[in-house]
Every structure is written in structure tokens, then in C-alpha cells.
Amino acid sequence: MGMMDTLDEWHSIYIKAGIALPGALLSARFRDEGSDEQKMGLLLATALACLLACAAAQNNNPTENLALRGRATQSSTYYNYVFGYLASAINAIDGNMDSNFYHGSCSFTNNDMSPWWRVDLLKSHKISQIVVTNRGDCCGNLIDGAQILVGDSLENNGNNNPSCSEINYLPNGGTQTFECNGMAGRYVNIIIPGKETYLTLCEVQVFGVPVSKKPPCS
Structure with a gap:
């Protein structure tokens, strides 16, 4: 050569x-x-x-949003009969940050005990940041107290994985970045523990690198 x-x-x-x-x-x-x-x-x-x-x-922090290639699910899915709108879990990883629920790009559960949402990144990653966009047209307080979890286990639907951070407060339509500092995991969960309520998310972005990836020159 x-x-x-x-x-x-x-x-x-x-x-x-x-x-x-x-x-x-x-x-x-x-x-x-x-x-x-x-x-x-x-x-x-x-x-x-x-x-x-x-x-x-x-x-440098990775710039690819891993969630866009993931698979999302949630504890239950709310259906709005008036608008004919199914608030599926996948709505929170569609790349659309529109925070108006009625525009069709937000997830929403039913009134569940400890409602949760999860994205499967398909393989384990070292997660640097998770960015959450809250619902903007109303009801922003619903997300208060939510836990962000990262890990490789599906025990209890992934809700026993370690905590990256907690969402103490996020205003209507607000977007906040949570640092996970390289926590390893295939699954990212957002759960409101110990409370009967709704969980709504308008976008979740996940940034990181595969656990097996090595830097150049290694």
C-alpha cells in the first residue's frame, strides 16, 4: 500500500x-x-x-438520534374518539417535535398505575444524552416526577433498569436534555412510578454509541 x-x-x-x-x-x-x-x-x-x-x-457527543431507528411501546395507548387519534408510543420517536397533541405526533397512555413508555434501541449503547419534549397544548404537569431509565433488562417491562435522571419539571412544550454519562443499555424507559396518571411524550431523542464501537487508531 x-x-x-x-x-x-x-x-x-x-x-x-x-x-x-x-x-x-x-x-x-x-x-x-x-x-x-x-x-x-x-x-x-x-x-x-x-x-x-x-x-x-x-x-464529542454523538449526533445521531438513535431513537429514530428504535421500536417503541408503552403501558397502554389512549384513543381519542372525537378526533379518531390513536396516541401510539411510536409518535414519540417520529422525529417530529410538534408539541400540540391534536396534531398527531405525541404518545399518550390511559390512566394507568405507574404508566411507562419504552424505546428499544435494538442493541446496547453507551447513552450520552436523552432529550425529552413535553406536550405543549396543555397538561405539561403530567410529566412531573417521571423517571428516565437505561439498561439491558426487560424485567418488569424494563422498569427495573438503573435511573439516568428524573424529570422534576418541564413546562408545556418544553424540551430538556438529560445527561446519562455513558450509561449502557438497549432500552430507554420513561415511567411515572407509584401514581395513577397519564404519561404523554411528544418527542424522545437518544444519543450515544454502540457498546462495541471502538474509536479510530485503537
Whole structure:
């Protein structure tokens, strides 16, 4: 493999990590030709860029919303007979942050004891952040006291998994980010424990990386 072939491979890694190679490297067009000083400079710059790419991969928060590819379910599903609207669990991971319940993009349970909602991310991830958007047209207080859980167990419908955070208060139509600091899990649950009430969510976004993923240069 020539030196430029190696550079091209690293270039693709840097782009994914959000790092640009120095212009001098991108303009290099030699394989075996060039002075020893040029070759050594290229190798040193490549090694430095590799280290920067590794650091970026480890420190930057992922930008892909994992929930969009997940499968959602909830303790029960409310049906509005007037509007003919089924407030399915999947409405909370449809990518639509419209917080007006009657526009058809929010989930809603029946009046359950400890109502819950869950998204299956299909495999275990290290979760960095979970972003929740509350209902906006009314009833924002329904979400007060909800627990956000992350884990790999489906015991008790996933509601025995460890807690990432609690939603103490979220105003009508509000969006809040909750830090999970790399908690590992396939399932993200939101539950209002020990209370007979409704649970409504207008969007849940989940950010993280697969547990098995390794950074570049590892």
C-alpha cells in the first residue's frame, strides 16, 4: 500500500470525526517520490491527525438520534374518539417535535398505575444524552416526577433498569436534555412510578454509541 493510499484511508476517518487534514497534506500527490524530509513530515502530520481524531471520537457527543431507528411501546395507548387519534408510543420517536397533541405526533397512555413508555434501541449503547419534549397544548404537569431509565433488562417491562435522571419539571412544550454519562443499555424507559396518571411524550431523542464501537487508531 502506497503512502497516499494510507493518507486517503485516514482522511476518511478524520472526516467522520469532524477533523480536516492540513491543506499541505491534501495537496500532496506523491507516493514513492519526494524527499525524505517530505515523507517524514507527512508521517508525523498523519500521526498527529490520528491522535486528534481519536480524541474527538472519545470526547464529542454523538449526533445521531438513535431513537429514530428504535421500536417503541408503552403501558397502554389512549384513543381519542372525537378526533379518531390513536396516541401510539411510536409518535414519540417520529422525529417530529410538534408539541400540540391534536396534531398527531405525541404518545399518550390511559390512566394507568405507574404508566411507562419504552424505546428499544435494538442493541446496547453507551447513552450520552436523552432529550425529552413535553406536550405543549396543555397538561405539561403530567410529566412531573417521571423517571428516565437505561439498561439491558426487560424485567418488569424494563422498569427495573438503573435511573439516568428524573424529570422534576418541564413546562408545556418544553424540551430538556438529560445527561446519562455513558450509561449502557438497549432500552430507554420513561415511567411515572407509584401514581395513577397519564404519561404523554411528544418527542424522545437518544444519543450515544454502540457498546462495541471502538474509536479510530485503537
